[in-house]
Every structure is written in C-alpha cells, then in structure tokens.
Amino acid sequence: MDKPPINIVWLKRDLRTQDHAPLQQAEQDGLPYLVIYLYEPTLIQYPDTSDRHLQFVYHSTQVMNTVWKSVQREVHLFYGDAIDVFGFFIEKYDLKKVFSHQETGTQITYDRDKAVAQLFKKYKIDWLESPTNGVVRGITNRDGWDKQWYATMYSKPIQNTYNLPEPELLGHDFLLPFSFLKRIKDYSDLYQPAGEVNGWKYLRSFTQRRGFNYHRFISKPTQSRSSCGRVSPFLTWGNLSIRQVYQYVKDHPNFRSNKRAFMGFLDRLKWHCHFIQKFEVECAYETHCINRGYELLERTLNEDFITAWKTGTTGFPLIDACMRCVIATGWINFRMRAMLVSFLCHHLFQDWRSGVYHLAQQFLDYEPGIHYPQFQMQAGTTGVNTIRMYNPTKQAQDHDPEGVYIRKWIPELRNIPQQYIHEPWKMTLLEQGFAGIEIGKDYPKPIIDLKKSGRIAREAIWGHRKNKVVQQEKQRILDTHTRRGQFS
Numbered sequence: 001m002d003k004p005p006i007n008i009v010w011l012k013r014d015l016r017t018q019d020h021a022p023l024q025q026a027e028q029d030g031l032p033y034l035v036i037y038l039y040e041p042t043l044i045q046y047p048d049t050s051d052r053h054l055q056f057v058y059h060s061t062q063v064m065n066t067v068w069k070s071v072q073r074e075v076h077l078f079y080g081d082a083i084d085v086f087g088f089f090i091e092k093y094d095l096k097k098v099f100s101h102q103e104t105g106t107q108i109t110y111d112r113d114k115a116v117a118q119l120f121k122k123y124k125i126d127w128l129e130s131p132t133n134g135v136v137r138g139i140t141n142r143d144g145w146d147k148q149w150y151a152t153m154y155s156k157p158i159q160n161t162y163n164l165p166e167p168e169l170l171g172h173d174f175l176l177p178f179s180f181l182k183r184i185k186d187y188s189d190l191y192q193p194a195g196e197v198n199g200w201k202y203l204r205s206f207t208q209r210r211g212f213n214y215h216r217f218i219s220k221p222t223q224s225r226s227s228c229g230r231v232s233p234f235l236t237w238g239n240l241s242i243r244q245v246y247q248y249v250k251d252h253p254n255f256r257s258n259k260r261a262f263m264g265f266l267d268r269l270k271w272h273c274h275f276i277q278k279f280e281v282e283c284a285y286e287t288h289c290i291n292r293g294y295e296l297l298e299r300t301l302n303e304d305f306i307t308a309w310k311t312g313t314t315g316f317p318l319i320d321a322c323m324r325c326v327i328a329t330g331w332i333n334f335r336m337r338a339m340l341v342s343f344l345c346h347h348l349f350q351d352w353r354s355g356v357y358h359l360a361q362q363f364l365d366y367e368p369g370i371h372y373p374q375f376q377m378q379a380g381t382t383g384v385n386t387i388r389m390y391n392p393t394k395q396a397q398d399h400d401p402e403g404v405y406i407r408k409w410i411p412e413l414r415n416i417p418q419q420y421i422h423e424p425w426k427m428t429l430l431e432q433g434f435a436g437i438e439i440g441k442d443y444p445k446p447i448i449d450l451k452k453s454g455r456i457a458r459e460a461i462w463g464h465r466k467n468k469v470v471q472q473e474k475q476r477i478l479d480t481h482t483r484r485g486q487f488s
C-alpha cells in the first residue's frame with residue numbers, strides 16, 4: 001500500500017500559534033501536515049535540563065491546543081530521540097518536508113540537528129529552517145547586524161491561518177510514559193503560568209501599569225518581580241516572538257508617557273538576540289572559558305562552598321535569599337543573578353562551571369544563548385568586560401534596605417532586628433537569644449571572610465588580565481562577538 005504523503009512542523013523553542021514561519025510555510029505548501037514536539041530522553045538527561053522546563057513546555061503545548069480547538073489541530077507529543085521518531089515517520093509515511101525554526105542550542109542539540117539533517121538527506125526529505133527572532137545564522141562578525149535586527153523587528157508579524165486538515169497519526173512506540181506524563185503535568189503555583197495566552201497577559205499588565213517604574217526598580221529583588229517585564233520564559237520557549245513583544249510595547253498608547261521605562265525594556269529585547277548571536281557563533285561558551293587565557297587561572301575546588309552556594313546556606317542573607325527564591329519560583333532579576341555568579345566565582349573563587357548548570361536548571365527562562373555568555377561575563381572570563389565584584393552585604397543594604405526580601409525567603413531570619421538583617425553574625429549571643437536564633441546552628445555563620453576573599457580574588461583576577469593569552473584572545477573576541485565600539 002502507498003504510504004500517505006505528509007509534511008511535519010517540528011516545534012522546538014517556538015510554542016505559539018501566531019508569528020510562526022514554519023506553520024505558515026506548512027499551510028502554504030498545501031500537503032496535510034502534523035505538528036509535533038519531541039521530548040528527547042538524551043536531552044532530558046543532560047545536566048542543563050530540569051522538570052520545570054519540561055513542565056513549561058507541556059503546559060505551553062496545552063495552551064496551543066486550546067487556541068487551536070476551533071481549527072481541529074493539535075500538538076502531538078512524542079517521547080523519543082529525534083532520529084528514532086523521524087525514523088518512524090519515514091517508515092510509515094511518505095515524508096516530504098519538515099519545517100522548523102533554527103535552534104541556537106548547546107553542542108548536544110547541534111549534534112542532534114546534524115544527525116537529523118543527515119537522515120533527511122538520505123531519504124530526500126527537505127528540512128526548511130526559519131530564522132529565530134533576530135539571530136542570524138552563518139555570520140562571522142557583527143557588520144550590519146544591528147540594521148538587520150531592526151529590519152526584522154519592524155517587519156509585519158506573520159498572521160497564521162489554519163485551513164489544511166490534519167492527517168491521521170498512525171500508531172507508534174513513542175507515547176509519553178505514564179510516570180513521565182505525571183511528572184510534566186505537575187506545576188508549582190510559584191512558577192509563572194506557561195503558554196502564549198499567559199504571555200500576552202504579562203505583556204498587557206506590564207504596559208498598562210507594572211512597567212511604569214521599570215528603570216527605577218530593575219535592580220531591586222522585591223519590586224522588580226512586578227516592575228520588570230517578566231516575559232523571559234515566554235520568549236525562551238517561544239510563546240511570544242521578540243517581534244510581537246517589540247511592536248506591542250513600541251506601539252502601546254502608554255509608550256509616550258513612559259518612554260524611559262519602555263525604551264529600557266525594548267533595548268533589552270535587542271540584548272536578548274545579541275547574546276544568543278554570540279552563542280550561535282561560538283557554542284563553546286557552555287563548556288570553555290570564552291577567553292581561553294582564563295583556563296590558565298588556577299582555582300582550588302571546594303565542594304563545601306559549592307554546596308552552600310547551591311542550597312542557599314552561605315551565611316550571607318541576600319545570597320541565600322536569592323538562591324532559595326530562584327529554586328522556589330524560577331526567577332530572580334538580573335542584578336541578583338549577576339551577584340550570585342560573582343559570589344561563586346570571585347568571593348568563593350570557584351570555577352564558573354561548578355554552578356552554571358545549577359542555575360540553568362532553576363531558571364524557568366533558561367536560554368542557552370543568554371545563560372552561558374552572561375554567566376561568563378559575570379564570572380570575569382571574557383577578558384573584554386569590566387570585572388564586577390558585587391559585595392553581597394552592600395547589595396543587600398542598597399537594594400533590600402529593610403530586609404523584606406531576606407525575611408521572606410529566609411524564615412530563620414524573620415525576627416532579626418533591622419540593624420542586623422544584613423549581617424546577622426554581628427549579633428551578640430544575648431541578642432541572638434532575644435531574636436530566638438542561634439547563628440551557626442539555626443542559620444549558618446558566613447562561610448568566608450568577605451573582605452579577605454574579595455582582596456585575594458581581586459588580586460588574582462585583575463592580575464591575570466595582563467596574561468599574554470588573555471590579551472590575544474581579547475582581540476579575537478572583540479572581532480567576532482561585539483558590535484563596533486561596544487564591549488558587551
């Protein structure tokens with residue numbers, strides 16, 4: 001019997017129904033097509049991945065299904081590695097074309113894509129990949145990049161329509177195992193709700209009110225939770241395209257009266273693509289110091305330090321509050337992310353690789369193309385950026401002066417008098433008794449001497465900037481990854 005001819009739309013980090021080039025191309029092609037998402041065991045086991053990512057994806061696809069109800073279309077979920085799932089389609093169907101977005105992922109997803117491309121080539125299947133947001137494939141420097149980015153952002157978003165029927169999905173061996181399904185259906189109330197409908201809600205509330213003080217509160221751990229856009233998970237998993245968000249904010253009636261705040265937000269949408277572009281060109285950001293000269297800076301592994309950092313038990317209240325908060329909710333603001341990395345890599349003087357996957361797992365918005373370059377920037381291993389060492393006590397005094405955030409995330413410190421909230425170790429035993437806490441037992445003593453460790457790190461890291469390899473690498477990085485005159 002003849003195999004039924006079909007096309008496939010392979011969803012990756014583009015879980016939305018509008019402004020979606022692959023879905024538009026599939027409709028225009030005219031052949032019945034299936035829309036699939038693959039839960040790939042090889043990727044799920046990779047240390048950057050955690051259940052919250054898988055859950056966000058699952059709930060995003062369920063929202064797509066709801067939006068698509070009237071057009072009788074759905075996302076079909078598979079549990080299997082791409083090669084095996086596409087093997088099934090090749091065996092049972094006359095698979096003509098596969099449409100997807102280009103993915104700027106880690107080496108493991110890049111290798112997967114190469115293997116899939118080979119399979120498609122063997123069976124003469126066309127794989128049409130569309131650019132993702134403003135990221136450009138195949139460039140070796142940034143000449144003309146900014147201009148192209150704006151051209152993309154100002155072009156008309158795709159208005160997807162759905163007319164073609166879905167072909168029948170034949171029986172297969174890649175159903176989601178029951179226990180896995182249960183695992184990904186679960187969802188903490190403390191995470192942002194997934195899916196494009198929720199993404200639009202966040203965007204609306206940002207422009208209607210939340211974002212008016214965007215620039216004032218961006219560094220505050222408490223206020224930023226409502227004043228920031230909070231669109232990052234929706235962008236990471238493609239519930240919203242950058243172009244949709246850009247145009248929505250730029251064209252909003254409140255833009256003119258909130259220009260400073262909204263422009264600050266729009267600039268960051270460009271940073272989003274700018275960072276992913278770095279990773280697109282050099283995905284070794286995940287595993288190697290991007291400035292190879294920093295591989296020569298020796299650090300002594302201290303497992304106890306790393307465990308204390310990961311579990312929010314370092315004895316420094318703001319560090320611990322941030323870590324506990326991100327574990328519980330999946331989000332902290334930029335400044336606090338930077339501070340956590342700086343503390344690990346500077347004050348604790350640990351290799352950035354000892355913490356990079358831990359935070360990737362916690363961030364609901366984990367985006368490889370932003371995460372690794374940002375992590376290295378904050379760890380001071382690029383050689384081109386100013387090295388920032390955040391003093392966690394000063395950060396706490398500046399950005400959480402009354403300790404509201406600290407008290408919320410470290411219940412042990414709830415009853416500490418105001419004057420000690422940032423330095424509880426300074427309380428006398430008598431004062432500890434009055435506050436009902438014993439420092440060293442109920443809450444840890446600081447695991448390091450901040451002043452001493454800051455001085456040692458500064459000498460080592462600042463001193464290393466003159467290293468010959470660091471200097472050579474610096475020029476290469478500037479030529480490849482930066483826009484002229486800009487060092488980020």
Ligand SMILES: Cc1cc2nc3c(=O)[nH]c(=O)nc-3n(C[C@H](O)[C@H](O)[C@H](O)COP(=O)(O)OP(=O)(O)OC[C@H]3O[C@@H](n4cnc5c(N)ncnc54)[C@H](O)[C@@H]3O)c2cc1C
Pocket residue numbers: 228229230231232233235236265268269271272273275332333334335337338341363365366367368370371372374375378
């Ligand atoms: C160590 C470290 C790791 C990070 N890892 C990630 C990550 O995995 N995923 C991620 O989306 N962001 C990451 N960021 C950047 C930034 O912290 C988040 O984008 C931001 O906190 C998301 O919240 P928001 O949507 O409210 O941002 P807003 O301030 O409202 O900004 C709007 C959007 O602009 C983009 N953006 C904002 N700040 C940055 C930035 N500094 N660099 C690049 N893009 C930016 C994001 O897409 C964000 O959603 C990281 C920062 C650091 C220091």
